[in-house]
Amino acid sequence: MNEHRHRSRRRVIACATVVEELRPLLPPTVECQVFDFGLHANPDRLKQALQEAIDAVPVSVETIVLGYGLCSQAVVGLRSDSATLVVPRVDDCIGIFLGSDEAYKEQTSITPGTYYLTKGWIEAGNGPFADYEELVERYGEEKAAWLMDKMLERYTRLALINTGQYAIERYRTYARQTADRFDLRYEEIPGSTALLRRLVDGPWDEDFVVVPPGETITFAHFRDVAPSPSGEAANQQD
């Protein structure tokens, strides 16, 4: 009973793509609010949407877990008056799916021109591949093909991230077909649930930004400042 009450004092606010990977790990008693992946294209709008969601959370909720990374600074400036905010200390969701920013940077240094896909992304239906049909409608087949070529000009690889949490065959097929269609090298890379597992339940160590009620998430949290262990507030400023 105690655990049930304890868990419902936690809420998750996450991007649709992160939720897909988080779902298998979420206890049923934790409420999860999902935001459209497309919001990432307008960080200011995303920030606003997230702040509104945070403000609407009842005071009985002690911890709000954000299923985002720094995400073009959309999370910078967020604060809650009553709850602790927890965010993975990564640049964006690819870092979450790969388990760390280090793994992300490694992939980037090997093949910077990589378009990443996960089940969540594929199902969210956003991104240049999904937009293709719309482009054809608006500008015609020839122009659409030219535009896609231009947008993908510097990309050489389409990488499907497999976190091992679900049957991936269908997504593998889609990703392979997309890679072929748009002339990209297909590769499947292992993801990791290392961050995802700790996102909801902790421990929230230096891989997480933890901000107490009344305090604001800052850019420095993602760069210079290491949170103190066991989820206590990160308060030091340089």
Place this chain on the structure above:
Amino acid sequence: MSEELISAITEMRETDALRIARDLLESGTPPLEVLDACREAMGIIGQRFEDGECFVPELIMAGEMLSQISEMAKPHLEEEEGEETAETLGTVVVGTVEGDIHDIGKDLVIFMLDVNGFEVIDLGVDVPPARFVDAVQDHGAEIVGLSGFLTLAYEPMKSTVEALQDAGLGDVQVMIGGGQVDEQVRTYTGADAYGRDAQAAVRLAKQWMGG
């Protein structure tokens, strides 16, 4: 007439835009006037992009139109001047930083700097700090423009600024742009300024060169 050109560009009517530009140039309209219209159109499109009213495909198409019109205008410019202008406002080295391959915005900045009288060295994408340093030294550039779209780009921007300083090129002015950059990112990277769009890049460059 240039109003017509601006509309054609901002409405993504490529065939019309190229035809109007060609007609203007062949009927003796000063090429700089034609390029000015392009500049204005680009400003409108840039604002729409910022406002979320148009997206990357429109930027790409605009970039393509501008680039083709610029090519059309060049021989007319040379005719006017008699020879290619040796005078430039300054030299700017531009590139997308290491690990990042986004270049649509960068290419627009390059176009705008070019039509505004700067000599621009385009280093492309995924450019390591050392290449920026080499390019500045080789061309005697006064300004460096670092483009980066991913959040991951903040680190290589910082490394590039440091590399320039380590090479004794601390006098070179560095501007950053591309993704979500602001004062905090600027401070973090050590850059001299940040810009949200191509117009800002031109403004900064002109300011720095005393224009």
